[in-house]
Amino acid sequence: xxxxxxxxxxxxxxxxxxxxxxxxxxxxxxxxxxxxxxxxxxxxxxxxxxxxxxxxxxxxxxxxxxxxxxxxxxxxxxxxxxxxxxxxxxxxxxxxxxxxxxxxxxxxxxxxxxxxxxxxxxxxxxxxxxxxxxxxxxxxxxxxxxxxxxxxxxxxxxxxxxxxxxxxxxxxxxxxxxxxxxxxxxxxxxxxxxxxxxxxxxxxxxxxxxxxxxxxxxxxxxxxxxxxxxxxxxxxxxxxxxxxxxx
Amino acid sequence: xxxxxxxxxxxxxxxxxxxxxxxxxxxxxxxxxxxxxxxxxxxxxxxxxxxxxxxxxxxxxxxxxxxxxxxxxxxxxxxxxxxxxxxxxxxxxxxxxxxxxxxxxxxxxxxxxxxxxxxxxxxxxxxxxxxxxxxxxxxxxxxxxxxxxxxxxxxxxxxxxxxxxxxxxxxxxxxxxxxxxxxxxxxxxxxxxxxxxxxxxxxxxxxxxxxxxxxxxxxxxxxxxxxxxxxxxxxxxxxxxxxxxxxxxxxxxxxxxxxxxxxxxxxxxxxxxxxxxxxxxxxxxxxxxxxxxxxxxxxxxxxxxxxxxxxxxxxxxxxxxxxxxxxxxxxxxxxxxxxxxxxxxxxxxxxxxxxxxxxx
Ligand SMILES: Nc1ncnc2c1ncn2[C@@H]1O[C@H](COP(=O)(O)OP(=O)(O)O)[C@@H](O)[C@H]1O
Ligand SMILES: [Mg+2]
Numbered sequence: 001x002x003x004x005x006x007x008x009x010x011x012x013x014x015x016x017x018x019x020x021x022x023x024x025x026x027x028x029x030x031x032x033x034x035x036x037x038x039x040x041x042x043x044x045x046x047x048x049x050x051x052x053x054x055x056x057x058x059x060x061x062x063x064x065x066x067x068x069x070x071x072x073x074x075x076x077x078x079x080x081x082x083x084x085x086x087x088x089x090x091x092x093x094x095x096x097x098x099x100x101x102x103x104x105x106x107x108x109x110x111x112x113x114x115x116x117x118x119x120x121x122x123x124x125x126x127x128x129x130x131x132x133x134x135x136x137x138x139x140x141x142x143x144x145x146x147x148x149x150x151x152x153x154x155x156x157x158x159x160x161x162x163x164x165x166x167x168x169x170x171x172x173x174x175x176x177x178x179x180x181x182x183x184x185x186x187x188x189x190x191x192x193x194x195x196x197x198x199x200x201x202x203x204x205x206x207x208x209x210x211x212x213x214x215x216x217x218x219x220x221x222x223x224x225x226x227x228x229x230x231x232x233x234x235x236x237x238x239x240x241x242x243x244x245x246x247x
Numbered sequence: 248x249x250x251x252x253x254x255x256x257x258x259x260x261x262x263x264x265x266x267x268x269x270x271x272x273x274x275x276x277x278x279x280x281x282x283x284x285x286x287x288x289x290x291x292x293x294x295x296x297x298x299x300x301x302x303x304x305x306x307x308x309x310x311x312x313x314x315x316x317x318x319x320x321x322x323x324x325x326x327x328x329x330x331x332x333x334x335x336x337x338x339x340x341x342x343x344x345x346x347x348x349x350x351x352x353x354x355x356x357x358x359x360x361x362x363x364x365x366x367x368x369x370x371x372x373x374x375x376x377x378x379x380x381x382x383x384x385x386x387x388x389x390x391x392x393x394x395x396x397x398x399x400x401x402x403x404x405x406x407x408x409x410x411x412x413x414x415x416x417x418x419x420x421x422x423x424x425x426x427x428x429x430x431x432x433x434x435x436x437x438x439x440x441x442x443x444x445x446x447x448x449x450x451x452x453x454x455x456x457x458x459x460x461x462x463x464x465x466x467x468x469x470x471x472x473x474x475x476x477x478x479x480x481x482x483x484x485x486x487x488x489x490x491x492x493x494x495x496x497x498x499x500x501x502x503x504x505x506x507x508x509x510x511x512x513x514x515x516x517x518x519x520x521x522x523x524x525x526x527x528x529x530x531x532x533x534x535x536x537x538x539x540x541x542x543x544x545x546x547x548x549x550x551x552x553x554x555x556x557x558x559x560x561x562x563x564x565x566x567x568x569x570x571x572x573x574x575x576x577x578x579x580x581x582x583x584x585x586x587x588x589x590x591x592x593x594x595x596x597x598x599x600x601x602x603x604x605x606x607x
Contacts, residue, residue, distance in 0.1 A: 144332025146297060147405075148346050148395070149321030162336050 057118030069130025114186030129171030133164025325396030
């Protein structure tokens with residue numbers, strides 16, 4: 001179920017990382033700028049670091065976001081709908097840089113502050129989509145489930161979440177793509193990832209580093225987008241079987 | 248079996264069910280009928296505790312259901328709704344297995360049961376078992392809905408306008424199927440509808456409700472012949488005489504029919520042999536071939552015979568046919584008498600409009 005686009009963009013990402021790194025080393029030799037010692041890591045390992053950072057933050061957003069979305073859609077949780085929506089929209093309207101500024105004094109430098117910023121920033125689409133996905137389930141389906149004697153947990157796990165999975169995953173995709181871009185900011189607080197060569201490039205006025213980090217981020221976005229689209233297709237087919245041919 | 252004792256339900260001071268007391272007997276196909284908004288769904292949902300009555304008690308097999316946990320009660324009561332509500336991410340097989348799984352029946356037993364029940368509702372398991380709801384027509388989906396409700400061997404089945412969204416032909420098939428299943432499995436079925444024809448066709452007893460109150464509870468025959476008030480009369484419509492015929496069957500009104508096998512004889516033979524002004528013509532196997540009209544005579548008052556060939560499939564009444572269908576056939580063929588044939592065309596009697604008019 002992995003699409004051609006995923007394979008191609010993934011391969012391009014790896015090839016580019018290897019190629020650009022070697023060119024980078026060569027240029028580094030040529031140039032006398034002081035970053036030589038500052039940036040030893042390979043572009044490939046930076047890309048992996050970047051993905052890891054985004055994935056961990058998104059994972060937390062998913063866990064908390066789905067949980068809050070589920071609470072907001074419970075009969076007893078109706079009172080929470082408004083505050084939860086509020087948390088979600090506030091957390092997204094806060095610029096990640098501002099979150100970093102608040103987080104650094106508390107948790108220190110490194111990857112922690114950017115993880116917090118990414119987590120908060122990515123919460124909104126996931127909460128929104130969880131609520132939308134569960135609310136868009138036809139009332140008759142829930143009605144029948146209750147009528148058959150399914151308990152609340154059964155209905156959530158066997159009916160609501162599987163049927164909302166496609167919509168939730170669309171939210172995860174949005175969050176991931178946004179976070180790939182935003183994570184680059186993390187380099188200012190020493191989080192590593194593809195933002196690091198960008199910062200070095202800016203400090204040392206080395207356009208090459210800025211360019212190759214940007215291109216690597218672009219490839220990464222395309223690759224992740226395509227990968228998550230594949231996953232979405234699999235989940236949606238599983239939850240509706242609309243595209244299954246008549247057998 | 249099911250007893251409602253002074254049950255009422257209010258939503259913010261508005262009574263939608265008003266002091267209903269009612270006893271539904273074991274094995275009945277009990278139809279609740281009333282106009283839209285009269286409280287049918289509310290009444291039905293109180294029986295499986297999807298809605299709690301404001302006052303009053305409901306007993307199933309003598310047990311007050313307020314003492315039973317809702318989920319456990321519902322697993323023991325089949326439930327079918329108009330919008331069906333099949334789970335779109337599960338195959339037909341998985342959908343039908345839901346309640347047996349909740350009841351923790353063993354896997355092999357569930358599989359056998361699913362196959363047997365799909366057969367019973369008229370779906371070939373080898374074709375439908377692994378299909379998904381989006382691949383089914385409305386009628387097929389509702390058959391699965393019924394199978395799902397039957398899968399746990401519930402003694403009670405609640406059906407809320409189950410055929411309301413189906414086309415007339417599918418609807419009629421499913422009504423017959425439900426009647427058959429009801430007879431075969433001897434379940435107690437509470438069936439909600441707003442379609443009076445449907446009610447008369449399938450009900451053992453009918454409860455008419457209006458604005459949350461019971462208006463009349465009686466057999467279809469009595470509701471038709473002794474409607475309690477103007478409301479029921481208007482609800483029955485101006486064709487209630489015809490509706491009554493839809494609960495009466497040919498087999499109870501037919502009588503013996505004279506027939507002649509014409510093999511080797513010419514028509515002239517009939518003028519001497521037959522005294523009536525018509526006679527059925529059959530072949531050597533007693534299969535209906537047509538009829539001879541002897542009602543005309545020529546100038547000399549000599550009887551004339553004309554032979555009219557008919558196709559028994561179109562012309563004859565069936566033994567299990569309702570009188571409503573038979574009268575319709577009589578009108579269609581402009582005939583006061585119709586032959587009654589078995590499915591293979593064997594002539595077994597005739598039915599006379601005069602009998603229908605005088606004896607019903
Ligand atoms: N949850 C509810 N809150 C308030 N009124 C309701 C609710 N459910 C049903 N009603 C009202 O109760 C009446 C009966 O509804 P219902 O039982 O669904 O009727 P029917 O099934 O006969 O069409 C209607 O007037 C409806 O508006
Ligand atoms: Mg209703």
